[in-house]
Amino acid sequence: MRDFAQLIKNLDSTNSTNRKVALLSTYFREAEDPDKLWTIALLSHRRPKRPVNTTRLREWASAIASIPLWLFEESYHIVGDLAETIALVIPQEKSSNKKSLHQRMQDLVALRGKPEREQRSYLETAWLEFDHYERFAFTKLLTGGFRIGISQKLMTRALAKATGQEEDVLAYQLMGGWTPATTTFEKLIYSGQEAAEKSKPYPFYLAYPLEDPPEELGDPKAWFAEYKWDGIRAQLVCRDQQVFVWSRGEELVTDKFPELEQLAASIPDGTVIDGELLVRKGKEIGSFNDLQKRLGRKTVSKKLLTENPVFIKAYDLLEWKGQDIRDRSMEERRSQLEHLFPLHHQDSERLELSPLLPFKTWKEVSEYRAHAREEQSEGLMLKRRSAPYGVGRKKGDWWKWKVDPLTIDAVLTYAMRGHGRRTNLFTDYTFALWHEGELTTFAKAYSGLSDAEFREVDRFVKKNTTDRFGPVRQVKPELVFEIAFEGIAPSSRHKSGVAVRFPRMLRWRKDKKPEEANTLDDLKAFL
Amino acid sequence: MKRPLLAFDEKGIFCEPAGVYLDPWRPVDKALITHGHSDHARWGHRQYITHHHNKPIITSRLGTISAKGISWGEPLLVNNVKFSFHPAGHIPGSSQIRVEHKGEVWVFTGDYKLEDDGISQPFEPIRCHGFITECTFGIPAFNWRPQEEVFHDINTWWRENKEEGNTSVLFAYSLGKAQRLLKHLDQSIGKVYTHGAIENMTSVLRTFMELPPTIPINKDTPKAEIRGNLILAPPSAHGSVWLRKFAPFVTASASGWMAFRGARRRRAVDRGFVLSDHADWSGLLKAVKATECETVVTTHGYTEIFSRYLREELGYNAYTQHTEFEGDQEENASAEDKETA
Numbered sequence: 001m002r003d004f005a006q007l008i009k010n011l012d013s014t015n016s017t018n019r020k021v022a023l024l025s026t027y028f029r030e031a032e033d034p035d036k037l038w039t040i041a042l043l044s045h046r047r048p049k050r051p052v053n054t055t056r057l058r059e060w061a062s063a064i065a066s067i068p069l070w071l072f073e074e075s076y077h078i079v080g081d082l083a084e085t086i087a088l089v090i091p092q093e094k095s096s097n098k099k100s101l102h103q104r105m106q107d108l109v110a111l112r113g114k115p116e117r118e119q120r121s122y123l124e125t126a127w128l129e130f131d132h133y134e135r136f137a138f139t140k141l142l143t144g145g146f147r148i149g150i151s152q153k154l155m156t157r158a159l160a161k162a163t164g165q166e167e168d169v170l171a172y173q174l175m176g177g178w179t180p181a182t183t184t185f186e187k188l189i190y191s192g193q194e195a196a197e198k199s200k201p202y203p204f205y206l207a208y209p210l211e212d213p214p215e216e217l218g219d220p221k222a223w224f225a226e227y228k229w230d231g232i233r234a235q236l237v238c239r240d241q242q243v244f245v246w247s248r249g250e251e252l253v254t255d256k257f258p259e260l261e262q263l264a265a266s267i268p269d270g271t272v273i274d275g276e277l278l279v280r281k282g283k284e285i286g287s288f289n290d291l292q293k294r295l296g297r298k299t300v301s302k303k304l305l306t307e308n309p310v311f312i313k314a315y316d317l318l319e320w321k322g323q324d325i326r327d328r329s330m331e332e333r334r335s336q337l338e339h340l341f342p343l344h345h346q347d348s349e350r351l352e353l354s355p356l357l358p359f360k361t362w363k364e365v366s367e368y369r370a371h372a373r374e375e376q377s378e379g380l381m382l383k384r385r386s387a388p389y390g391v392g393r394k395k396g397d398w399w400k401w402k403v404d405p406l407t408i409d410a411v412l413t414y415a416m417r418g419h420g421r422r423t424n425l426f427t428d429y430t431f432a433l434w435h436e437g438e439l440t441t442f443a444k445a446y447s448g449l450s451d452a453e454f455r456e457v458d459r460f461v462k463k464n465t466t467d468r469f470g471p472v473r474q475v476k477p478e479l480v481f482e483i484a485f486e487g488i489a490p491s492s493r494h495k496s497g498v499a500v501r502f503p504r505m506l507r508w509r510k511d512k513k514p515e516e517a518n519t520l521d522d523l524k525a526f527l
Numbered sequence: 528m529k530r531p532l533l534a535f536d537e538k539g540i541f542c543e544p545a546g547v548y549l550d551p552w553r554p555v556d557k558a559l560i561t562h563g564h565s566d567h568a569r570w571g572h573r574q575y576i577t578h579h580h581n582k583p584i585i586t587s588r589l590g591t592i593s594a595k596g597i598s599w600g601e602p603l604l605v606n607n608v609k610f611s612f613h614p615a616g617h618i619p620g621s622s623q624i625r626v627e628h629k630g631e632v633w634v635f636t637g638d639y640k641l642e643d644d645g646i647s648q649p650f651e652p653i654r655c656h657g658f659i660t661e662c663t664f665g666i667p668a669f670n671w672r673p674q675e676e677v678f679h680d681i682n683t684w685w686r687e688n689k690e691e692g693n694t695s696v697l698f699a700y701s702l703g704k705a706q707r708l709l710k711h712l713d714q715s716i717g718k719v720y721t722h723g724a725i726e727n728m729t730s731v732l733r734t735f736m737e738l739p740p741t742i743p744i745n746k747d748t749p750k751a752e753i754r755g756n757l758i759l760a761p762p763s764a765h766g767s768v769w770l771r772k773f774a775p776f777v778t779a780s781a782s783g784w785m786a787f788r789g790a791r792r793r794r795a796v797d798r799g800f801v802l803s804d805h806a807d808w809s810g811l812l813k814a815v816k817a818t819e820c821e822t823v824v825t826t827h828g829y830t831e832i833f834s835r836y837l838r839e840e841l842g843y844n845a846y847t848q849h850t851e852f853e854g855d856q857e858e859n860a861s862a863e864d865k866e867t868a
Contacts, residue, residue, distance in 0.1 A: 012788060013798050067667050068840060074832045075666045080789055088786065091670035149792075423789025451793070468831075 004101040005134040024158030033185040034102035043155040051112035065089040077471035080423035082143045087136035095131035171203045201235040201246040205390045207398035214362045225357045227377035231278035238267040266347045270322030275314040285376040287489040313354040326389035379403045405484035408518045412479040415461040426461040435520040442496040448505035480512040535848040545608035552851035561637025562621035566853040580620030587731045615639035616650030618703030633657040641810040652817030659824045663805040663854030665833030671807040678711040689755040694776040698762045701725045722760040827852040
């Protein structure tokens with residue numbers, strides 16, 4: 001655990017990406033194999049299930065720190081990270097911990113389901129044995145996602161440096177449903193595991209947002225255009241008469257979408273399709289909210305299956321007849337993909353082709369984009385016909401050209417402190433619109449302002465707090481912001497009666513007085 | 528109910544029977560000033576009374592003012608109210624102000640810390656009935672390590688940077704923190720270069736105290752000569768054109784806020800050293816207890832949280848008063864740093 005904590009501390013001590021990669025690759029050369037395996041697991045979102053809920057963690061930590069629970073909570077709201085708060089309020093600095101990372105992780109796995117008394121005494125002992133960084137790293141493993149500013153891509157690069165394996169090969173090896181219990185470092189890095197092999201998707205190729213006019217892309221004949229669907233990017237892997245569905249977070253989500261399993265019957269083995277997972281609502285495409293209902297459930301009820309059935313809009317073919325065809329051109333892959341269709345009646349509702357848009361000029365493409373929202377899409381995708389299927393986000397061959405967001409001017413009414421690098425700054429805001437002479441909450445937004453603007457709003461919040469509800473500050477309704485969002489749908493769960501998609505602050509309207517902000521009726525006019 | 532000896536009004540902390548203000552934030556006739564930071568020693572008062580060591584500091588910052596110096600513990604009688612200044616340990620020349628009238632004693636801390644930093648007269652607890660205290664770091668997430676350990680880390684960092692061929696850039700407030708660092712930097716590793724704002728303030732402090740040597744950076748300083756050495760710069764120099772000339776360098780910040788990972792990342796410094804001139808959680812509690820007071824007024828920092836703790840857990844009559852003191856503002860480089868940057 002000490003090496004691992006030292007690694008986290010060192011990673012925290014630099015802002016240079018190269019330095020981070022160097023530190024990680026040194027660790028991957030020097031640490032014990034089981035520790036390395038766990039480190040890879042943790043940095044690729046394979047954290048074991050939380051053995052203890054955070055309410056207990058707060059209670060036990062505040063007891064050890066001899067502070068009342070409310071004071072712990074207040075501190076947590078300021079620090080912005082539970083693990084960090086626990087590491088800070090238990091001010092123990094000398095480590096007497098002897099266990100390694102993998103031993104600690106095995107302890108945590110075993111801790112799940114143990115009686116509460118045992119859990120508590122284990123954690124208390126551990127917390128007091130650790131120094132600050134060990135306590136932070138360990139507790140971070142116990143709480144939410146283990147996000148420490150190291151992306152999986154960065155980790156893969158470091159691992160490639162340390163092992164001599166190709167980065168692309170490793171990206172592929174690290175995918176799939178493995179856990180530290182089902183493999184070893186040797187196996188994971190140097191040999192394909194057949195069982196997991198079957199389900200493995202390919203790394204997704206991601207598009208860059210188009211900022212310049214499309215004319216800059218050159219000859220329109222060299223490009224495909226299609227709608228950009230507002231669902232979840234997904235890979236449909238069909239091997240050995242089985243279907244696996246992967247989402248973009250490299251998460252296996254097959255069990256959440258049982259209706260897709262039957263596709264195994266009509267898609268040949270050795271086929272991997274890239275597409276967009278969407279909900280079908282009668283003849284229309286459901287909203288992103290409808291899709292989220294499917295994701296949020298642990299068990300899929302019959303009712304949900306009937307009301308919100310999913311389907312995939314296919315737009316690329318990555319594997320055909322068991323062959324990786326990613327290096328073939330978009331045009332070739334597309335034509336091979338089209339050969340799969342039409343499917344049988346039942347299956348055609350589960351998988352359909354995302355149509356290519358016919359065009360000769362960029363002007364026509366702009367026309368499609370102008371009407372993209374009417375097609376229930378969020379814009380266009382432009383893909384170079386001659387391009388192979390890449391890895392990760394690369395500039396040049398795939399562009400997303402989203403429709404301009406909808407916007408509305410709203411009043412800042414509540415604020416909360418942020419997390420991570422916004423610790424201790426009021427950066428999480430609630431916005432309201434006028435309705436019958438009062439301000440009605442309609443959205444929360446956390447992004448879109450510059451650091452300097454956030455600091456200015458932070459000072460405003462601190463000086464203009466009118467009431468406090470735990471961590472939430474009510475502020476004088478004075479600041480107006482232009483809020484941008486991608487879509488809007490009726491919602492019974494929201495006080496305003498509508499839910500907006502991906503709201504963020506486009507601009508601070510310093511030129512506007514709060515009474516000049518928009519009304520709820522203005523917002524509903526977008527429906 | 529009788530009127531309190533010290534009241535909070537729109538101009539500052541007002542002692543009505545004496546007609547004087549403590550650290551006022553609007554111009555007044557007579558101001559008693561705890562220390563030289565710009566949120567406590569503001570511009571525009573007709574008369575300033577402060578400790579002898581703080582007098583050159585505020586004179587250099589505020590220009591032509593009428594200022595009178597006073598010694599630790601020296602009584603100052605105004606309309607039968609007895610004022611005296613006592614060391615606060617925050618920065619050189621920083622004081623707490625004791626106010627006594629008809630047997631009632633109040634103490635206003637200004638800013639303070641309990642640890643002896645090696646350059647400021649160490650904090651002295653004073654018994655009182657009412658204690659008006661800052662609580663910039665008044666939550667239990669703040670627990671300072673002994674400064675020897677922090678300085679050991681800072682010197683090790685400098686040595687390692689030098690070995691890798693990098694210059695070390697250490698950001699610190701120009702008054703107080705910079706000189707505290709200077710005092711403890713191990714100059715057997717290399718030389719200490721200073722940004723203009725820091726050099727100015729350091730030379731003011733040199734008029735009444737000994738400090739290790741510094742080399743001010745000016746436009747004629749050869750860049751090659753600086754490499755591997757250490758530059759002390761105000762936080763506002765971070766990311767400036769001025770600083771870019773000294774590449775390759777590694778940056779660090781020395782502040783209490785560096786206890787937070789988020790604050791370190793926001794500042795975008797490579798390294799954060801947790802070193803503060805304010806009291807930490809246990810320091811604040813220790814200071815309150817040592818006064819044997821009944822009433823505690825919190826003025827700046829995590830005021831609501833700290834006073835609630837004192838009230839609910841320790842039984843003090845504790846409450847918050849709004850002031851315009853800023854304490855150690857994480858995001859604001861002090862104004863004078865900006866002016867001379």
